[in-house]
Amino acid sequence: MLNQERLVETFLELVQIDSETGFEREIADHLIKTFEELNYHVIEDDSQKDTHFGAGNLIVNIEGNESKKPIYFSCHMDTVTPGKGIKPVINNGVIETDGTTILGADDKAGIAVLLETLKVIKEEKVDHGPIQIIISVGEESQLVGAKAFDSAYLTSEFGYALDSGNKVGTIVTAAPSQAKIEVTITGKTAHAGLEPEKGISAINIAAKSVSRMTLGRIDEETTANIGRFEGGTVTNIVADSCYILGEARSLDQDKLDRQIAHMKEVFEATAEGMGGRAEVNIIPSYPSFNVAEDSDVVKVAYQAAENVGLSPVTKKSGGGSDANIFNSYGVPTIVLAVGYEQIHTKQEKMPISELVKLTEQVLEIIKLV
Structure with a gap:
C-alpha cells in the first residue's frame, strides 16, 4: 500500500x-x-x-x-x-x-x-x-x-x-526521570607561585567532590554523570570559582531523589571542609x-x-x-x-x-x- x-x-x-x-x-x-x-x-x-x-x-x-x-x-x-x-x-x-x-x-x-x-x-x-x-x-x-x-x-x-x-x-x-545539578564552588584567590597557601582552590574542591561521589551506573534503574566542569583563567592564580553541571536519571523517583541528594551533600560537605562554599541548584528536567x-x-x-x-x-x-x-x-x-x-x-x-x-x-x- x-x-x-x-x-x-x-x-x-x-x-x-x-x-x-x-x-x-x-x-x-x-x-x-x-x-x-x-x-x-x-x-x-x-x-x-x-x-x-x-x-x-x-x-x-x-x-x-x-x-x-x-x-x-x-x-x-x-x-x-x-x-x-x-x-x-x-x-x-x-x-x-x-x-x-x-x-x-x-x-x-x-x-x-x-x-x-x-x-x-x-x-x-x-x-x-x-x-x-x-x-x-x-x-x-x-x-x-x-x-x-x-x-x-x-x-x-x-x-x-x-x-x-x-x-x-x-x-x-x-x-527515566531526570534532574540537573548545577554547582558553583567559591574558594579564595591567591598568587599560585608566591603564596598559594593563602588561596583556596575552587577547582581542587570541585575535583575532590567529584572523586568522592558515586557516579556512572548506580543500579539497573539509575545513572549519574558530571558533564561540564569549568574554572580558572591562568596558571599563576589560584582559582576562586568553579562551575559544574551534572545530571542524574532513574526509573524510580525515590532513587533519583536520593542520588541528587547524595551529589549535593558531597559538594557542600567537601567545600565546607576545605574552607570554601558550594551553591547547589537542582533543576528537575522531566518526569x-x-x-x-x-x-x-x-x-x-x-x-x-x-x-x-x-x-x-x-x-x-x-x-x-x-x-x-x-x-x-x-x-x-x-x-x-x-x-x-x-x-x-x-x-x-x-x-x-x-x-x-x-x-x-x-x-x-x-x-x-
Whole structure:
C-alpha cells in the first residue's frame, strides 16, 4: 500500500531543510504547507512565548470513525548540531550524509513516516478513528516544546512517539526521570607561585567532590554523570570559582531523589571542609513514565508489529523523549523505534528498510484501533 519511492523522497526533502534546535521556522512552515496540501487544518500553538524558539508546536486533528478510539502520533521537528546544509546520499539502501553534518533522521524519519501514512490513508480510503498528529519544537533541548504544550489540545485516548533508535518493532514502555545539578564552588584567590597557601582552590574542591561521589551506573534503574566542569583563567592564580553541571536519571523517583541528594551533600560537605562554599541548584528536567504492558496502547503496538511480520519486543529506555511529558498529561504514550543508527553524530544512518517497516506498523496500528 505504501509508496517506498515517495517515502524516501519525503525523508530526503525534510532532512535538507535546516532546523537545528531553536531555529525551526523553516521546517514548521514547510510542514504546515504540506499538511494543508493534504487538506488538513494545522494549528500552531503559542508555545513560542515560553520557549522563544523559532516556531510553535504543530497540531493536526484528523476526523475519523467515531466508533474507533482517538489516538495520536508525535515527532519532533528540531535536530541537534551540526545540522545545516545536510547533503544526504544513499549507499546500498542506507541513507547517510557526506560526513560533514548529522543526518537528522532523529526525528525527520518519524515525520516522513507519518506523512506517508496519511497519504496512504487518503489514497486507500482506510477506515480509521480520530487521529492527532503532534510535531514539537525543541525536543533536543530538554523537551521544551512538549513542556510548553497546552495539554488541552491532547484529546486522544493514547498515543505513540516515533522517536527511538532501536530496530523497528521495539516498543519502549518506560523511561527515566531526570534532574540537573548545577554547582558553583567559591574558594579564595591567591598568587599560585608566591603564596598559594593563602588561596583556596575552587577547582581542587570541585575535583575532590567529584572523586568522592558515586557516579556512572548506580543500579539497573539509575545513572549519574558530571558533564561540564569549568574554572580558572591562568596558571599563576589560584582559582576562586568553579562551575559544574551534572545530571542524574532513574526509573524510580525515590532513587533519583536520593542520588541528587547524595551529589549535593558531597559538594557542600567537601567545600565546607576545605574552607570554601558550594551553591547547589537542582533543576528537575522531566518526569519518568512506565506504561503497563497489558495496556491498550502497548497491546495494539505489539499486535500491529506482529501483523506486519516484525518480532516485537518491549524495553525500558535510559533516555527521555516527548513521551515523558505527554504521559505526565495523563495520556498513556509509548515510544516506537524508528531504526535510525548513530544519531547525533556525523555517521548517522537511516536504513530505508526501517522506514518502510515503521510505516507499515503505523498503518496497522491505525487499522487495529
